[in-house]
Amino acid sequence: MRLENTGIAGTLESSDVMVTVSPNPSSGIDIQIDSAVSAQYGDEMRETVQAVMREFDITDAVVQLQDKGALDCVIRARCETAACRALGVGFNWKGEK
Amino acid sequence: MMERKPSLKRTSLYVSGTSPVNMIQAGFYNEDCMVFDMEDSVPLAEKDAARLLIYHMIRDHRPAGKYIIIRVNGIYSEYIDEDLEAAVRAKPDAIRIPKVEYANEVKMIDEKITAIEKEAGIEEGSIELWCNIESYLGVLNAYEIASASPRVVALALGAEDFTASMKAQRTKGGQEIFYARNAVLMACRKAGVEAVDAVFSDINDLEGLKADTTLTKNLGFDGKTVVHPRQIDVVNSFFTPSAKEIKYAQRVLEAVEEGKRLKKGAVTLDGGMIDKPMELRAYTTLAQARAAGINV
Structure with a gap:
């Protein structure tokens, strides 16, 4: 699925992450990470972003993370919120067990 | 009927659903209960974000040794159904319902929770309910509310909205909520549920908090809601048994x-x-x- 709109979620406060999910003029998921710990946790952050994009069936997007030391569960929550906002849909709770 | 495990409810600290750092820090204080808030502390434009943040924080980063509560938005708000979907699936110890006024509202929420528990494969009846009593109607119907469902384990008095409903002035002395405190307490005792007293709002007045909590304890409440970490140890100290x-x-x-x-x-x-x-x-x-x- 290609995006038509941009979705933003999160803040620049400590322990949070601001996630921007926007249309990608090229193809694929382009992940851009700005984080003090990207050397240590960049791969995990990318995995989380990819998992959320798969969850939403988004195939082409630019995903920017401005990370302030967020836990993985916060990154996931912010990515899901940004994805919902970009797609203009509510979260599918029925899929959560 | 599900067997309920007793748990401490001396202090319940509100934590906004907007702030990861507050959620993480709250796990390190001495409060017995953490209340993840989807309601008043969350701006309308952030309700969706708060739901997902609370859900993932509780599922993946649940603080050990705390009784976990989620306060959802109002029963008649446009957010309640989605709030419950997220809250039940997060598997907290309890869901806190704001401004409950009638027993049938508790039954309605109970049915919705049961349906989600079934769908999500969660043990039916496992999630408890705290009902916030925040209006004169809630006080008048407190016993019916407390006994409306076996899920209800506590009533919590909310003084600010209660005084507004009474056209009363909120004071530090609390004469305007004295009857409500007693009425809610008697309803709780009759129904066999716990009674949680109202917030003392001035977080800089610890002497005022002590005076207020003296009354809380002497009247018979089981605990008190707090709005700032500095209130926790003061309130806890009043609930040390003789x-x-x-x-x-x-x-x-x-x-x-x-x-x-x-x-x-x-x-x-x-x-x-x-x-x-x-x-x-x-x-x-x-x-x-x-x-x-x-x-x-």
Whole structure:
């Protein structure tokens, strides 16, 4: 699925992450990470972003993370919120067990 | 009916659903209950984000040793159904419902929770309910609300909205909520659920908090809602049981154990029958003593 709109979620406060999910003029998921710990946790952050994009069936997007030391569960929550906002849909709770 | 485990409810600290750092920090304070808030502390444009943040924080980063509560938005708000979908699936200990005024509202929420529990494969009835009593109608119907569902384990008085509903002025002395405090307490005692007192709003007035909590404790409340970490230790200190209370609780539990051993249907102590709420209160008293560092 290609995006038509941009979705933003999160803040620049400590322990949070601001996630921007926007249309990608090229193809694929382009992940851009700005984080003090990207050397240590960049791969995990990318995995989380990819998992959320798969969850939403988004195939082409630019995903920017401005990370302030967020836990993985916060990154996931912010990515899901940004994805919902970009797609203009509510979260599918029925899929959560 | 599901067997409820007793748990300490001396202090319940609100944590906004907007702030990861507040959620993480709150796990390190001494409050018994953490209330992840989807309601008043969350701007309308952030309700979707708060739901997902609370859900993932509780599922993946649940603080150990805390009783976890989620306060959802109002029963008649446009957010309630999605809030419940997220809240139930997060599997907190309890969901806190704001501004409950009638028993049928509790039944309606209970049915919605049950449906989600079934769908998500969660044990039915496992999630408890706290009902916020925040209006004169809630106070008048407190007993019916407290006994509307076996899920209800506590009523919590909300003084600000209550005084607004009464056209009263909120004061530090609290004369305007004295009747409401007693009415809610009596309803809780009759229904066998716990009573949680209102917030003391001035976070910089610790002497005022002590005076207010003295009344909270003397009236008979089981705990108090707090809005700032600095209030936690002050309030907890008021709920340290006396040696006499500890001894009585131990005698109650000894009598219950003896009754079980002898396969007695009814157990008595000092000529009076011990019922389930008495047994739960005895567990709570001993838990309060242990939390205060008393060896029991």
